[in-house]
Amino acid sequence: MKGSIRTRLLAGTAIGVSLTFAVSGILVYTLTRSQLGAQFDDALAARAHALSALVEQDGNTIETDLGREELAHELHELWHPSGKVLRRSSSLGTRDLTLVTTHGLSIDPVTLPDGSAGRQATFVFQPHQDTEEAPASAPVTLTLAVTRDTAELDATIARLGRVLVAVGFAATLLCVALLAGIVRFGLAPIRRLAAAIAERREGNLARLDEAGTPDDLRPVVERLNDLLRRLETAFARERELTAEVAHELRTPMAGLRATIELALDRERTPERYRTALSDCLTICTQTERMVESLLSLARLDAGMIVARSETVELDDLIRQAIEPHAARGVTIETELVPVTLATDRDQLRVVIHNLVDNAVSYATAGGSIRVEADGQVIRVSNPCTLTADEVAHVFDRFWRGDQARSAGTHAGIGLALCKKLVELLGGTITAAVKDGRFVVLVVLPRTSSIVVDSARSST
């Protein structure tokens, strides 16, 4: 539906109003015309009756006083049954009116002898006899015609028509003008709302005024306010994330810069330069992993990563993740049931690496780090000092346990990434503290067709 509501309202009401006026005009016109016609006919009939009373039968003679009753706009003619004209208006001269055959009274439209339109009352009657002077003779049935010119009536009706049309047009125009104003006034809240919405920007997400809104628009305003609220939350989250990302990137930059500047500050021994470079390399590696994780998270958020399905030997994948730590002398206890899954190798590898690295970073000194895998369940645990309250946040982005921070690693997104990835693979990930151990449980979907490989398990 295009076009403005204003135009549509206006066009609709204008058509409605003019139709109403037209119909009522036609109605008024028709009713008045028939009313006036009836009055005219009544008057004509009454006149015919009155004139007939002036005709008397005296024996075989018909006497009339009609000569005294001649009116300017009226003609009459009286016929004997034989067709002989007994009397006619003097202004008729030798011309005749139309003889209409009828019984009693009939009123018909006629053309007057002078060619103009008129109406004629034809009255068939037996004239009055004066029975006091002479006995009644056989009554004669006479026909009296009375015509009147309808020019005046027609003119009146025509005038009425013109007046109605003129008034109708004027009223329609007035109504449309009024309606335009009313529509404008009625749509003002929409215009105000549009202006208020136009003011909303990223920096101005103030709620729209609900109290001052008409009831019809309130649901719209409420939905909009809802949207604004959600937008604000999203923007705030975005800002927070950006600030966190900035922090995460600036911290290693500060470390790199300080380390390099210190090394360049004066002449150093080659051993000292080697240490500085090795420190920088460590920072670079950590930053690289952090950036990779951030990118993966961003891609996951944008739905750009799709899980593939391929054959994955879970126990091998876990051994690969443990190897680098074992090489550095970290002992990790394992209990791995050989199993083959149909899942995305790369994504699962990231999950397992993150979980193992996390366990190694978080583990309090002296405790054992354990990795177990059985079927589609992976369990990684390490001794920790986390509280149950803190565990509730481990999957939050940029949340860090104090242990991780003091260890100098920034694991704030590792677990958040794991959660996203496990969800991508269709599984669930949960964390808990049990007997002073931090336990992460990954359950991959049953549909990932588990094959417990007995041949490999014997090796």
Place this chain on the structure above:
Amino acid sequence: MRALVVEDYAPVRSAVSEGLAEHGFAVDTAADGEEGLWLAESNPYDVVVLDLMLPKLDGLTVLRRMRAKGSGAAVLLLTAKDAVDDRVRGLDLGADDYLAKPFAFAELLARVRALVRRRYDTRDPMIRIDDLEIDTTRRTVRRGGEAVTLSAREYALLEYLAMRSGQLVTRTDIWAHVYDFNSDTHSNVVDVYIGYLRKKLEREGGHKLIHTRRGQGYVLGVE
């Protein structure tokens, strides 16, 4: 001058503390807020370099508690966040300056030195006492126009005495401001260094500048 570096990120912590130490500061470090606060409360640091995001106790809380306990150390905040709020709150809570990460070490050093000068009410980085000139920026010393070569420890001692010239400086003060926890110190090391300084600053016909107040301490200045 004695400084405390409270920073959880090891590369920044070690680089800043080593850098400051190389520029004559006696430096202690803390990797979290609790340790930082404990150190700040138990030692009269001249400058505390304080990161805002710290484990256990965040930087602003450390700052607030330090000030509540009456610590007069100059505080330089380090922050990796954009938030103006944090900086404003930091300054309002009694910080003296702030620096955004990543920073140039030279700038950190210059700010730390400026904070030290402010703490001892010396605006001029060049301290002049009689014919003794100490350039605290270049860390060079001249007496009567002639360069005097000092070891790092000797310079640190002289600078501290010079910052408080004319005042009585006790041995305890010297211990607290010139030595950090890693210093290998024994009871008469201050007297030994004062002796070295006296010898190096001695000049034919010049005034005696370092005076001993028996049983109390030392005063640098012209009697």
